[in-house]
Amino acid sequence: MNSFFADINCVVFDFDGTLAPNLDLANLRREVVKVTQAYAVPPTIYQDQMIVEVITASRGWLKQHNPDAADTYAQVAHQRILDIELDAAANTELFTATRPLLAELRAHNRKTAIVTRNCRAAVLQVFADAASCCDSVKARDDVVHIKPDPRHVEMALVEAGSAAAGAMMVGDGKLDMQVGRALNMRCVGVLTGSNDTQALTNAGADVVLDNIAQLLS
Ligand SMILES: [Mg+2]
Incomplete structure (x- = not known):
């Protein structure tokens, strides 16, 4: 040693x-943003955030503005990350x-x-x-x-x-x-x-x- x-x-x-x-983190973030956009979260809520933090911030906003959608959004977004991570791992x-x-x-x-x-x-x-x-x-x-x-x-x-x-x-x-x-x-x-x-x-x-x-x- x-x-x-x-x-x-x-x-x-x-x-x-x-x-x-490395994972393609830029692509991973883009995919999460796509999910987030589908829930009409304003981009200013998550613009400078990393991937997981995009979800946390957006879920927080949804809790205020569209409470029924907040948990579903978070589930869908987290599942999207998992799918991409496992897909990448299969070839790594x-x-x-x-x-x-x-x-x-x-x-x-x-x-x-x-x-x-x-x-x-x-x-x-x-x-x-x-x-x-x-x-x-x-x-x-x-x-x-x-x-x-x-x-x-x-x-x-x-x-x-x-x-x-x-x-x-x-x-x-x-x-x-x-x-x-x-x-x-x-x-x-x-x-x-x-x-x-x-x-x-x-x-x-x-x-x-x-x-x-x-x-x-
Ligand atoms: Mg690293």
Whole structure:
């Protein structure tokens, strides 16, 4: 194990774009917006929101303006996300470095965790034995507060038996770096997802690597 991990006791990974190829999040958001438009929610209600947050904000608006439709809308929109995630997962394989990296970390007594906004079924479709290869797997449907809310990562750390001090966050997303920063973790950005070095650095990355394989070298 290289010196990069000398004072690290737990490594928390994002999933899509980090341990496996990225989801097409732009398309996913477009599909959710289509559902939302069908319920006549004004675009200003959700314009700057991420995917799940589009649904939360729009459901809140519907509760005020069309209460009978609010829960149906949320169900339909969440189902649309699930369908797309599971569809994508059926055609996705882990990066080749993922299993060796997790095994190497475990062999050197480092805890590992996966924290993702993807659903649990999609993660398990791509990585069936994730729960036995890692010390904690926390998907969107495993938690109430999803990242960038720090509680998502904190739940994984608790299950892994680690503290944020001495933990490392690895991800391709700006919000991975933001949540790592919020918890004073060491933040490692990877370029296998949707962001470049500048974006990850601005979001709080201590270091940016081409991919997770570089963690081993
Ligand atoms: Mg990601």
